[in-house]
Every structure is written in C-alpha cells, then in structure tokens.
Amino acid sequence: MKHRFFTLLTGILSCPFFAYAQRPAAFRITGVVADSAKQLKQVTITAQKALLEVKDGRLVYNVANDLNKDNLSAAEMLRRVPLVTVEPDGTILLKGSEQFKVLLNGKSTSLLAKSPRDALRSLPASVIKSIEIITQPSARYDVEGTAGIINIITRQPFSGYNGSLSGSYNSLRYANGTATLNAKTGRLGIAGFVTVNTFRNKGRSEGLRRSHVPNYENTLAQTGSSVFDGTSYYASLELSYDLDSTSSLSLYSNNNIGRNTNNAPQLNLLYPDQQPVQTGQYTSYTRYSNNSYDLGLDYQKRFRQQGHTLSLSLNRNTGRNTIHADNAQLNEPGPDNYLENYNGEFNTENTVQLDYARPLPGNGQLESGIKTIFRTIESDYNQHLHPDPDRALRQVNRADTYRYRQDVLAAYTTYRFKIKKRVGVQLGARLEKTNTSAHFISSDTTIHIDYLHFIPTTNITIPISGTQTLRVSYSRRLQRPWITGLNPYVNDNDPYNVSHGNPNLQPETSHSVGMNYQVMIGGVSLLVNPDYTITHHAIEAFLSVGADSSTIAASVANIDRRSAAGLDLVVGAQLNPHWSINGNIRPVYTSLQNETGRSLHNTGWSATSYVSSDYDLGAGLKVELSFYLNSSRPALQGRMQGYSSHTVSLRKELFHRRATLSLYLDQLFQREIAWRSVIHDPLFEQTSTFYYPVRAARLGFNWKFGQLKEAVTRKKGVKNDDVKRSDDNH
Template structure:
C-alpha cells in the first residue's frame, strides 16, 4: 500500500462524505497468532454499484472507523507481510461494528516486500519516549554503555556511570524487569552486553505506577531483539579492534504457528587500557606544606561468554507461555599500577612508591524466567504472570605489591540470589479507557566476604577484613486508570512499596535494619493539538535506595592514600518529579522540548574527607570518599531534541540539555580511625551545567554510509569540586554487501582520545581553612578502533515487516498518544 493508494483512498472518502447521510463502519484488526493489534493496517471498502473505493488506516490499538453512504459493499483488510483478508459482501443500512478481524502472516511474500520508509527514530508515548537504535553505526562492535551514551537525555561518564538529565540515580531495566544481564555490578555488566542485542531504549522520565518507584531521575528500559519472522533465520556478527578486541556472536530464531525458539550466543575478548592522575597540594593551617603526585595506569583484560535460549509456546489463540534461560561467565585480569611521588614545599622530591594491584575476577550469572500471557478476550483484556530466579557469583582475588615486595593478599567473594514474582492485569473499559492493577515481589539475598592478609598470609594488626549479609525484600502493589477523550488523554496511578532491609556486619557483629512503606502517586496527561503537535505533562514520586556497596563500610585497597568506603547509616532519597513536554513535526523536521523540575530530600552524594594516618611509617593525609545523606536538593532544566532529514541521503539530529541544581548547606561530623573528631562543612551549591549532541548520517557514493556523532558535556561544580567540560567524537563508515545480506562497519570511538574526566577537589578544615587541593584526571578507556561484520540469513536488512508498538517492554499495554 503506497502513498498514492492512500491518497486515493482519502480522496474517495471525501467524495463519499458529500453524498448525503453516511453510516459508520468500525472494527479492530489484530494479528492472528499473538492477538496483538496491528497499527497502520488498511481497511478497504468498495461500493459494488459505483465501484468507488474508500477506506481507513488503523490506530495504535488496531481500531478503524470509516464513514460511507448506505449501500452494498465489498470489504477487505490489508497489511504489509500479511495475507489479505476478503470479508463477506454486506448491505449496509446503519452503523455497524465488524468486531475483531485477524490477519495471518504471508510467509511466501514476507521477504519480497521492501520497506522504503525507515521507522521513526523517536516515538512519543504518554509516559515515555522510545529511541530506536538499530540504524546507529557508531555503536557497532560496542556495548550497552555505548548505546545508552547515544540516547538523548542520557550521559555515560568516563567510569561508566549512567546519568539521566545529569542525575546518576537512574533505574536500568532489561525488557521491563531487573535482570541478571545487569549483574552484581551494573556498570561492568552493561559493558559486557553487546550493542547488537539491543533493539531500542525507552526513556521514562515520568514513570507511571506500573513501573518500579526506584530511580529518582527516571527509568531506562533496554529492549532486546527478538525474532519475529516465521521460519528459521538469524545473524552472525564478529568484531576485531585496537586496542586488542575480538567479539563473535550469533542470534538464531525458529518460529512456527505453535512455537518460537530463540537464542543468542556470544564471546568477547577485550584489553582496556586506561589511566588517571591525581596531584595533591597539602596545607597546614592554610599554609602550603607539601605535594603528592599519583599516576595510575590500568591494564585490563577480559574474557566474557554469554548465552541465552528461550522457547515461546502458543497454548491457544489467546495465551502463550515463554521460558528463558540466561548464562554468563566472565574472567577478568586487571592490573592497576599506582606510582606515587612525594615532594616538599619547594617541589623537591622526597620519596616515591610503586603500588601494584593485580586483581582477577571470575563471575557467573544465571537466570531462569517464565512468562505466561493470556489475552482473555478480543477487546484487550490481558493477564501476564512473570517468575524469575537469578543466581550471581563473583570471586575477586587480588595481590598488592609495594616497591616489588608482596604486601597484601586480598580476596572478595560475593554471592547473590534474586527472586521475582510479577502479576499484571489489564481491563479495557469501552473503546478509550483502561484499568490496570498488579503486584510485584522483588527479593534479594546477598553475602559478601572481603578478606585482607599480609604478604605472608597473616591477618594485619588493624584487620580491615569485612563480611556482610545483605537482604532486601520489596513488595509492591499498583493500580492505574487511563482514558482518552477526543484529543485529551490521562493516566492516574498509585503504587505502594514495602521495603525491608537487613544488613548484618559479621566482623563487627552489628545489625542494621531499615523497614519502610511509602506511597508513590503518578499523573500523566497528553493532548494532541493535531496530527503533528502534542503536549505531555507528568508527575511522579520516586525514591533511591542505597545499594549494598554504598552500605558496606569496608575500604578499598588499591591505593593507601585515596580510598572509598560505604556508610551503613544511609537512608533512601525521595524525589517529586514534574515534566512538561512538547513534540511537533514540521515538514522534514521533528522537534521536541521538555521543561522539568525535581525536588529531593536526603540526597545521597559522595563526600571526600581527610584523615591523618600512618602510611609506611609516615603521617600522611589520606583522602576518604564516603556516601552521605545531604540536605534537600532542587533540580530543574530544559532540553531540546531535533531531527531533520533534508534528503534520503542526509539525516541530521541533535539535542541540548541545560539543568540547574541547588543543594542546601550541610555539616558532617565523624570520628576518624585515630579517635579524632573531624567536622566537614559543605556550603550551599547553586550551580548549572549542560550537555549537547549532534549526529549526522550521510550516504556517500557507492552506497557507503558515513555517520558522525559529537558530544560535549559542560563544566559542573558541586560542594567540594569543579569539573571541566568534556568533548567526544565518534565516526563510522558502513557498506552493505552480498545483496544486503551482510554489512561491514568501521567504527572509531573517541576519535581525538578526549574522553577524560578532569576535576579539582577542595577540602577545608572546620573553620574553612584550606586543607588540600586535588587536581585529577581519569580516562577509563582510550580511543578504540573496530571493524564489525554482520551476516544475515533468511532475513534482509530492509525487508522485514515493520514492528507494531505493543506497549511497554515489560508486557503491559502502552496507553496514550
């Protein structure tokens, strides 16, 4: 069905509308096997006597409505990749509802259909934005962190920390649920998830009650690719790169009318060189006293295997059950070399030290999932049940040498078991309203044993070993109701979460318990001014629970003078978030704008303090970083996004985000290891920052595609430090081969090797006397060059039928525009 045919249908419709009294023909078009509504399916109706043709196109929920004069009509339904369905000839004399019309896939013609128009990069929903990432070449050979770093509103810093609109407390889900794919350490796990496995990312800045309340900034929901084409098909991709990189992966899918068998297998080897530098200027009573310089290099080597297999069985035309097994194993060998030089006030060198930490990491993650879906009736009533069990194990032995002598033998063993039960029920009310309710139990039981021994295997005099038992059980209940009245839509929801946290510090024989029950209302409004302009307005209450590594008080050991430790007394942060958005299409432009405001209490932030300790017989100022609950914070800003396609060969997009945050002053008093009472004053923070992206994709001669992505993150200050701006450029060249069955991509990530975090931290005494200044830079990964080759069999790059928007990735039905 091309544009000319659609225009012809619309023209005929206008002619019919002028022929006196019309009647209305309505109905709903759905896919026969999955019972999912088909958006953009075409209903065609022909007057038997006059042979005049009219028709209509279905909406998001598969509904159509056509006005015609009374008479005798032939009717049929068409959709790309499906068999055309001819309906019985009818004499129409009054309004009629044809009910649900189901279409079946046409397996013979499916691969012969060419889709000229590409799927929109951005899709707007009432409570989220959906970014389709399949056309982004700069992520080829990359990982999930690279994908997220290319999504508007999202930033991934030099250490891999993900932030949404400048706020790092963002909840990351896989297919709408917590997943073993994120593992014990979310940052490292995202680096191990290949980009080719990701289909799209949902950015949910004003989540409805259906979603977890966790994440004060919002939610990023990563949707993985799943096979949709009948028969056997798949793809094979491999990547080689410098610094040393090799990846091999395959995605296989076999689908019939009764079963859908799918699998993903992958291997990844990578060396990741990185570096950091810290230069300390130390003061005594405000007078410069001495200097210390720490140069650290990171040589990382990782081997990761991951695999998943799943089977979906269609019990009957309305229900199905899906079982999935996921397994990952990783073996890392990381060497961090810390070379420290000491200088007097005149910058004369007084000593040096070389401290090397060789840490090996063996980890396994397994996850078993079962999903039951029952489309109870043809009107959209739906019940889904999810069961999930995950088991993660991680062993991290580490040897530390100081000036060539074995100083410490450390080890950390962490085991975590997670269980999830989720039930969601959707009840349509009439044509335009929907009621939902559900329950979720998310249970985690974790044990971490951290042991420190000297070079001979003996316990150190002040034993820093630590072991914890951490248990967190969350029980959630939600309900929400939404409706659409002409151009106006709304979604009201209420969620309650009961949290029980038990933290047992085994070495200290101390027990911390935190139990709380909170309510989280959500409100979302939408208004369609016309087909091209719409507004959204949302409110949500959110929270941030401290993770176990923020609660565990053991100290890191890679540096004797710059350490991190957790805080078992942390409380959750609560945030009220407001978001107003506008989206418009003007000719070849797609423009979006948002204004947002967030108010948070008990903000969690890492704070640096100084302790004077004996390091190898010398009294030294040691920097200790620790998370604390600060006072309230206000954060507000605005963002713009734009897509412009001046021609088929040129596609441009950009985004700009500006935000301002204000934190109340805070005084922190603590007792150091030596028994000294130390007071740290944190002044009021009233600062702003911004970041911008530009992306272009140009088709060159010989059908070579060239993509450039530029990102700049502006400078930012907080209570103790100032951070410089950061500029990053990625480029990629792509060429289709073998009649579009294969694609070759050359990708250069961080072209100018400028992806570094540079900052200056100021520490003061209680009376605001300067104590220390730390000028630092950190580069997690240096410039990466990679070559990726993908081969597809029984599927073609541009010959897959377009996907239907089936709502949320978590199985719930999407609601709104």
C-alpha cells in the first residue's frame, strides 16, 4: 500500500505522460520504453505498443494507442505530448519556443511551412500513427529548427485492404468527417484519406495601453469581439509499386483547401491629454483563402546487406494564400475611413535529395547525402481607400510586389559506431550554402544575403544496465526566416495596432546540449532530460510605438541573444492491471537580451505540465481524466499569461472492436479562458486579454473495415526542416 501511495504521489507531482510496456507476469507498465528494453530477460511484449517510446534519441508518442484519438485534432493531441505546449490561441511551442519545424511523414508541406497551427487543427488525430519529437537532430536532418523537429506520422497501411469512416461534433460547433482507404494487390499499393472540417470560434477581447512618449501621452481603451468561421478540406494519396524484391517507387500527394472568414467589430476610446475624448466604432470583415499541394516521387533501393540502401527523392511544394479585408472606421470626432486591404502570397519549393547508407565493419554505419532546395516566394499587396461607394483610390505607400528567392545546397555525413560493443556513438557534420535575394518592384530595390554554415552534431548512448540508459548530445542549429516574417505587407485593419514583416531578417543560429536518462523500476518509468540552448541573432516578436504615439506596430527582429535552460521529467506508473497514472513537467529559465538599437532585457521562469489517469472498466469501456497547467512565460517586452484546463473522456468499443463510440468533455467547471499578455516598454505599457469559450462536449464515432497484412507505403519523402515560420494571428 505504501508503495502504491508513493507511486501515485510521484505521478501527480511529476505531471504525466504515459505509455504501456509489459511487466513480468500479466501486469502492464505505463511509462517510457527505452531502446535498451530489448535486453531485458523474461519480459513478454504484447501487441499493445507503449504510448510513449524512446527510439534513437526521439520521443515517440503513439497516437494510435491514445484513448482520445477519435475525438481530437492533431493540434489538440499535441497538448498531450511531452515538451510540446499548445496555447489557447492555437500557437504551438516546442520546449517553450516557436523556433521549430513540423514535418508530415518526414517531409515538409506548403501549409505546414507557413502555418502549422492551421494545418494541424484541420488534421484529425484518427489518421495519425505517431508523433515524433526530435530535440537534438543529427546532421542527416536539415539545420532548421533551433528547438527541434515535430514529425507527424500518419497511419501506415498493409497488404489486402482496409479503411475507416469517422466523425465527431462538439457543442462549440466544430465538426469533422474522415474517410481512409488502403489496398494492395500484387506489387501495387494505394493509401489515402480525405477529411473535412467546419468550425466556428467565438471570442472577445479587452485592451488598455498607456503611452509615455514625451508630449504625446495618451490612453487607449479597446473592446471587441470576433466570430471566426471556417471550412477546410485535406486529402492525401500515395501510389507505391515494388519494381522487384529490393527496389520500389512511390508517388504521393497532399492537398489542402481552406476558406475562412472573421467578423470583428471593435470599440476604441482614445484619451489624449488636454483634448476631447475620441470614440471609434470599427468593423473588420476578413476573408482568408489557402490552397496548397505537394507532389513527390521516391525511389528506394535495398542491397543484399542489411542497412545498405540508396534513395532518391523529388518533391514539388506549392501554396497560394490570400487575405482580403473590408474595414469601416467611424471616428467621433475625426474623419471616417473605408478601407480595403489585400495580400496575396504565392510560393513554390522544389527539392532533390539523394541519400546513401552503408554498414561498416565492427557494427559501424555510414550515411551521407546531398540535397538542393529552390524556393521562390511572391507577395502582392495593396490598399484602397473608398471616399464613397463608387470610388476606390489606390494608396501608393501601401502597395508593392515583393519577390523572394532562396536556394540551398547541402551535403552531410554521419558515422555510427560502438565502443567496446556497448557505448553507441554518432558523429555527424553538415555543410549548407544559402543564397537569398529580395526584390521590391515599385522601388526597384534588391537585397542579397548569402551565408555558409558548418553544422556538427554528436550523440553518445551509454547503457548503464538493462533498464537504464544515458544519452548525451550536442547540435548546432540554424533558423531561416519564412515569408510570414519577411513580408513587408502592413496589416492595419486595426489602425491602433498594425503588423508587418521585416525583409531584413537574418537567420538565427544556436548551440544546444542535452542529456537523456531513462530508467524503469518495477511498475514505474522515469525520463529525465536537462537541456540548454543559446541562440544568437534570435528572431523575436517586437512592438514599437508610432510617431503619433497612438499606434503600436508589431513586427519581428533579430535580437542579440536568447538562452533557455530546461528540465523535463516524465513519469508513468501502472497502479494495477486496470489503472494507470502518468505525467510530465518542464520548468524553464529563459533570458532574452538585445543591445543593438534599443536596449531590452528580460528573464524569467516558466513551466508546462500535464497529468492524466485512465481506468479500464471492462466490457470495452474506458475512462480518462486529464489536467493541463501551463504558467506564464517571458517575452522580450513582457510576459504571456498561462492557463489551465481539464478533460474527461469515455470510450466504448462496439461490434467486436470494429467500432468505437466516444464522449469527450472539456472544461466542465470553466466556461471560458482569459488569456492575457502584459507588455512593459520605456515608451508604453499595454495589457491585452482575449477570452475564449472552452466548455464543450464532443461526441465521436469510428468504424473500421477490412484486414491487411503487409505494409503498403514505400514513401520516404524529403525533410525540408530549414525555415522559420510564424503563425497567422486570426
């Protein structure tokens, strides 16, 4: 009894995360499964995979074994993954940072590169097999992502045929329908899925800002609301063909179509010193449209010797995104304005990648490869002023065409070997040459930036015993800015709070060291992962006050340095054959400093945590309780508010496990989340609060049919994880 109480207390304090391994006899262990677990004696492994595993330095969350996979989107599922935080507005953080890359089946896609938040909330978790977290990528990966890589692996089909139909609906008017189909006959395999999502997000906001600009002191109070409606369609298709027993071809495509609108009325009260109060009644109606597709071809050749492979990957990535906003600004006293803003973004990315791997004597492994990426991006933006319904005046200072080109040539090599047949060592080096150019059409201005980076990586694995493993790693990383950070288009739908990109952004570089310790003791598993990352020329959000002191401009800039020291604790415990409790917690100390231009400095602690407990009631019925708690975190000019949430879920298996019916209850005791940011600057103070409705009930159903035996997919894909993106704020 004391042992169980101690295990329960340890799980609660550590804030969980869980996985399932097998205990001697019939008990199932919840926790982390180390690579060295295969060395254990007299351990029976069942068909049920662990929910969390550690493979080659990657944390692997097996979504297929999650109780809530039929109810959640990919973005919502990420909340349950260690090291990942999803904030109330959908912003995704890895180790508390937005500097990371999201891949789909090991490759980049147009929508993921631009806005992973939008892509992952339209992707249902039911089609995901696992989520990989790679915090110390080897030289084989592109250098992008100072915090690491999130790799979304969709379900892999098998020989024969199978498929599924699923759908879910919640009381906040989110609905999803998904169909999957996989088949293989002879040498030909087909795998695909299509999903449709509709949603309506309502919210309200409050803001207060005080300007301290000498001779221009004033106070601005703002209240507003928004209704964000959207529909998205996502489809994936892969055709694979086995040329012979050792080589295969794979043709694949991913397509996404999204149509969204946002209706956001706002009331503004401006109190300039010694002047009458100005009242502003503003309305903004914005239409968003995005279309993206990826088309790829893979060739893989496997030689007689195991681990001896050659692969060639070709990929074309295209995206078209438009924003069209109609604004009415009624001021009393003051002039009324009727504005129309437009921004169209068009991007293409062509990639060629060649990889070769060969085993060496003494259990060594050599991998090498070359890669080229050719990117072209164009942004066409303009603004029209409507003095009356029949006239539209083009605003010359708010119109331009911005063209950006980026070419990357890379080569890498990694060497794996063992010392005394026990200690695993992986050494790697990568060299990347980047050529960029930006051209403004109206002013005929061109910006050229070229740079060369050498990227060393080191990973050392030390098995301490059959149940304990220690890993030490080092990597140097690079983060290139993406179009959302570079685009100079000015969004002034709210004239008091405008935003724009920075075409002069430079890449940021980082050095990262980490240690990973895994241990399994009886029914308890523990993962301890301290890490430290220091980033130079870090790309950070930055707010500045305008010349009239009533306007704040939000942009991004390179600051001198950002450093973060964190510690991950992941604990899982199987209390009895039916009951498990699991958790994770990550405290982080962050320092941001800028001495170039304006001197700004901020430091502080933050923490993210998650705890869950599930119970098997028998007869195919399971229940789970979970709790999230994320503290506020420091930003360059202030802090972002934290939040908490809780969920209850029930899942019932039907028709001999061919179907499942699930109920997901979110925030039973809290109607809405108040998410607050506080900015302190020598020239102004600003507090913004956004209120999101969160209490909801969601009902889901999933039906599976068919039976497969052998894997269909032959896709390898390219891994373009080398650019930094910024999520759209809508």
